[in-house]
Amino acid sequence: xxxxxxxxxxxxxxxxxxxxxxxxxxxxxxxxxxxxxxxxxxxxxxxxxxxxxxxxxxxxxxxxxxxxxxxxxxxxxxxxxxxxxxxxxxxxxxxxxxxxxxxxxxxxxxxxxxxxxxxxxxxxxxxxxxxxxxxxxxxxxxxxxxxxxxxxxxxxxxxxxxxxxxxxxxxxxxxxxxxxxxxxxxxxxxxxxxxxxxxxxxxxxxxxxxxxxxxxxxxxxxxxxxxxxxxxxxxxxxxxxxxxxxxxxxxxxxxxxxxxxxxxxxxxxxxxxxxxxxxxxxxxxxxxxxxxxxxxxxxxxxxxxxxxxxxxxxxxxxxxxxxxxxxxxxxxxxxxxxxxxxxxxxxxxxxxxxxxxxxxxxxxxxxxxxxxxxxxxxxxxxxxxxxxxxxxxxxxxxxxxxxxxxxxxxxxxxxxxxxxxxxxxxxxxxxxxxxxxxxxxxxxxxxxxxxxxxxxxxxxxxxxxxxxxxxxxxxxxxxxxxxxxxxxxxxxxxxxxxxxxxxxxxxxxxxxxxxxxxxxxxxxxxxxxxxxxxxxxx
Numbered sequence: 432x433x434x435x436x437x438x439x440x441x442x443x444x445x446x447x448x449x450x451x452x453x454x455x456x457x458x459x460x461x462x463x464x465x466x467x468x469x470x471x472x473x474x475x476x477x478x479x480x481x482x483x484x485x486x487x488x489x490x491x492x493x494x495x496x497x498x499x500x501x502x503x504x505x506x507x508x509x510x511x512x513x514x515x516x517x518x519x520x521x522x523x524x525x526x527x528x529x530x531x532x533x534x535x536x537x538x539x540x541x542x543x544x545x546x547x548x549x550x551x552x553x554x555x556x557x558x559x560x561x562x563x564x565x566x567x568x569x570x571x572x573x574x575x576x577x578x579x580x581x582x583x584x585x586x587x588x589x590x591x592x593x594x595x596x597x598x599x600x601x602x603x604x605x606x607x608x609x610x611x612x613x614x615x616x617x618x619x620x621x622x623x624x625x626x627x628x629x630x631x632x633x634x635x636x637x638x639x640x641x642x643x644x645x646x647x648x649x650x651x652x653x654x655x656x657x658x659x660x661x662x663x664x665x666x667x668x669x670x671x672x673x674x675x676x677x678x679x680x681x682x683x684x685x686x687x688x689x690x691x692x693x694x695x696x697x698x699x700x701x702x703x704x705x706x707x708x709x710x711x712x713x714x715x716x717x718x719x720x721x722x723x724x725x726x727x728x729x730x731x732x733x734x735x736x737x738x739x740x741x742x743x744x745x746x747x748x749x750x751x752x753x754x755x756x757x758x759x760x761x762x763x764x765x766x767x768x769x770x771x772x773x774x775x776x777x778x779x780x781x782x783x784x785x786x787x788x789x790x791x792x793x794x795x796x797x798x799x800x801x802x803x804x805x806x807x808x809x810x811x812x813x814x815x816x817x818x819x820x821x822x823x824x825x826x827x828x829x830x831x832x833x834x835x836x837x838x839x840x841x842x843x844x845x846x847x848x849x850x851x852x853x854x855x856x857x858x859x860x861x862x863x864x865x866x867x868x869x870x871x872x873x874x875x876x877x878x879x880x881x882x883x884x885x886x887x888x889x890x891x892x893x894x895x896x897x898x899x900x901x902x903x904x905x906x907x908x909x910x911x912x913x914x915x916x917x918x919x920x921x922x923x924x925x926x927x928x929x930x931x932x933x934x935x936x937x938x939x940x941x942x943x944x945x946x947x948x949x950x951x952x953x954x955x956x957x958x959x960x961x962x963x964x965x966x967x968x969x
Contacts, residue, residue: 433476434489434505437515438553440469441522445545448538455537459530462541466523469548473519482509482895487558487621495562500617504558510680510750510896514555514673517757520881521669522548524874525662528765531870532772534581534660543573547666554674560608560618560682567604570671571597574663582658589654596651600641607634611686625686632690635683636698643675643731646705656724661768664720668727669761675731676753679738680746691739698739699825703832705732710839714846719767719777722847723760726803729836730756736833737818743897745821750896751889752814755802755882759811762799762878766792769871770851773864779850781859786852789866793852795875800848802882804841810882813889 444465448458480488490506507515526544534540546569553566579590611631612618626632641648656664684691709729716722730752737749769792770785771777786793805811815837823830856862867875885892 434507434556435491437472438549441465441545442549445542449542453538458537458541462526462545463530465545466526469519470523473516480512501561502559503562504619505556506558507556511555513754513892514677515552517754518551518670521757521761524878525666527874528662543576547573551670555677558620560612564608577663578659581660586658589658593651593655596641600638603634604638607631625688627689629690632687639675639678643672645731645735646701646708649728653724657720661764665761665764669757672731673753673757676734695739699829702732702735706836710836713843717778722843723763727760733818736822740821740825742821742824744817747893747896748814748817748821751892754892755810755814758878758882759799759803762875766796774859776859782851782857783854784856785860791867798879800844803844805837810885810889
């Protein structure tokens with residue numbers, strides 16, 4: 432029930448804000464209260480989650496369209512629990528910033544922000560493909576309005592470009608979902624098997640690459656991030672982009688093991704190019720938001736390297752970096768909003784000297800900057816190290832490219848810090864510009880505290896994103912082969928009533944084929960692998 436509550440509470444809060452005649456302050460306060468309740472629900476889910484158990488937890492299931500085997504099916508895995516946590520924390524900070532900034536049309540604005548919260552949580556918890564698609568589209572609708580109505584001077588052009596890209600990706604995904612679901616006889620992600628269709632894999636991969644975004648499907652990124660309100664840009668970069676991480680991991684890799692392996696090299700090339708290309712663009716960007724936007728492009732390339740590394744180090748590093756990047760990006764965009772309110776511009780050439788007489792601003796920007804630099808001891812360093820160690824198994828060149836990108840990250844982060852805090856006083860910075868106010872600190876300090884906590888204990892995520900069985904299963908799925916009977920048998924538990932069994936060809940030693948088994952024990956459904964004899968091959 433907790434998973435359903437995490438989805439329904441913000442959606443119900445949105446209806447309350449929309450339907451009743453609240454004042455601007457009352458609407459924002461209610462939205463902030465709902466977002467804090469959402470954080471409390473997630474903490475409760477975290478406390479009750481059994482990280483030692485593989486498979487889905489806190490699940491809920493009800494038939495939706497029985498003829499098509501479509502259901503309302505939600506639940507949490509270890510990695511999705513952390514993505515939901517990122518969502519509720521970042522959205523609470525974004526809603527608080529909107530309240531502090533005094534957004535016009537407050538009832539509409541805060542209702543859309545709460546609706547967006549529920550939709551994103553739904554994406555991270557959906558275990559039915561059509562339900563996933565419904566939440567995915569529901570996530571995009573408020574973004575169109577938040578950019579198009581509350582954005583900057585070029586908001587209409589930014590919105591149109593965002594709509595064109597995302598609608599194209601959504602159509603590709605919808606076609607892929609329909610074909611996959613009908614071919615499997617169910618749209619349920621737990622009950623369905625795998626597919627070897629390269630076209631379906633590419634349809635899903637392209638949709639998620641647009642949402643991330645990944646090179647070369649990032650054309651909507653600079654305008655959307657620059658023209659959105661700062662808190663909306665924070666959500667776009669820090670939270671919404673992680674829907675692509677979940678989709679790639681839960682759908683593209685898990686459901687299309689052979690195409691994922693076939694296209695692994697191509698995807699690694701595109702991810703590496705995006706990592707380097709985004710880093711160079713961030714270094715050359717003339718404004719704060721441009722630096723953060725293009726650094727997000729680079730970081731999503733790095734995360735994709737981890738996802739397609741094909742081992743536990745890469746997967747754990749990708750999940751940790753998703754959480755860390757989400758928190759860093761959210762904090763930087765909120766800081767950028769504060770700087771723009773004080774200087775009336777985000778152009779780096781017009782800023783400078785803001786560290787003098789503003790110790791709180793300097794401390795916050797320096798702390799987040801150091802973590803973004805991935806210095807040893809930071810959460811970003813732990814995530815990047817795991818990704819590089821994982822992708823090294825696919826070839827030393829990928830690790831070298833990733834390590835070089837870390838140097839590039841140092842260049843654009845130090846340039847940003849220097850341009851804002853140091854050098855001479857910028858022409859756009861008034862002498863009377865204030866330091867961070869208590870309300871701003873109330874939003875930023877919890878985000879920085881989360882980053883410091885993860886820096887002190889990154890294993891909180893890396894040791895709990897996947898259970899041992901989940902990691903071994905994902906590795907077997909990505910490779911599509913066996914690695915010895917003992918290894919494969921260790922993944923499988925006894926099934927009293929197997930729901931589905933079929934074979935996947937492979938080339939590992941010790942077993943040439945493996946069988947995919949979907950079991951149900953109590954309320955938990957999960958998958959596993961075991962070798963089968965030659966006569967059992969279909």
